[in-house]
Amino acid sequence: MRSPVRPHVTGSTGDDLASRLVTGQDGDVDFAFVSGNPALDLAGTVLSRRDEPVDLLAAPADLERWVTECDELPDRATADLATFGSALSLREALYRLALDRVLDRPFDPDSLKIVNDTAAGPVPTIKLSDAGLRLSGDLLAALSQVARSGIAVLADPHACLKECGRAGCTRIYLDRSRGARRTWCGMSECGNRVKAAAYRARRQASATAKGRVPEGTT
Ligand SMILES: [Zn+2]
Numbered sequence: 001m002r003s004p005v006r007p008h009v010t011g012s013t014g015d016d017l018a019s020r021l022v023t024g025q026d027g028d029v030d031f032a033f034v035s036g037n038p039a040l041d042l043a044g045t046v047l048s049r050r051d052e053p054v055d056l057l058a059a060p061a062d063l064e065r066w067v068t069e070c071d072e073l074p075d076r077a078t079a080d081l082a083t084f085g086s087a088l089s090l091r092e093a094l095y096r097l098a099l100d101r102v103l104d105r106p107f108d109p110d111s112l113k114i115v116n117d118t119a120a121g122p123v124p125t126i127k128l129s130d131a132g133l134r135l136s137g138d139l140l141a142a143l144s145q146v147a148r149s150g151i152a153v154l155a156d157p158h159a160c161l162k163e164c165g166r167a168g169c170t171r172i173y174l175d176r177s178r179g180a181r182r183t184w185c186g187m188s189e190c191g192n193r194v195k196a197a198a199y200r201a202r203r204q205a206s207a208t209a210k211g212r213v214p215e216g217t218t
Helices: 016-018 038-043 060-069 080-100 108-120 137-153 185-210
Strands: 125-129 132-136 161-163 170-173
Touching: 038 080, 038 170, 060 080, 060 132, 060 137, 080 137, 108 137, 125 161, 132 137, 137 170
Parallel strands: none
Antiparallel strands: 125 132, 161 170
């Protein structure tokens, strides 16, 4: 079952970009792995796609860090400019296909080719030890793994893909919740912010109402 068509949400709250660019102690931008699938997480490295896009993968080093931080990929991979370019093409193709899926429209043929070609490449090797499972492989293998994960979720008729409910957030995630009732890509990323903003709005409205002179007293 495909998820229902969601209207495109436009408009920004203004504080979006500043608050999204949360930096870690090392000064790097934090990546979020909340989409439930590495392909969707890769697509989510461009924030606010419809308003003022912010690309978290500005250089090959950013991609290397993203691969290292992604649990489902090899610990370490080196990116040169060519593989970095391939990664960005794959990312945009995955986003396009995920959006096609959310909007319940046919897949874009060019994006299909990029994802399928990437998935046909060598994949990481896996090794089991007392420490658990360890993946190893170069960046092309990591990208192939991402493409395969993307294909698996995009081909699954039961996978419920949604766009985050916060205005301005364009992240697409896999909703695995019971009854598919999840609204946000992540609570800390978006849900708590929307709730805090709604709370502030209610307090503001309440304060305004209290400050109003009741009718009939003047
Ligand atoms: Zn979100």
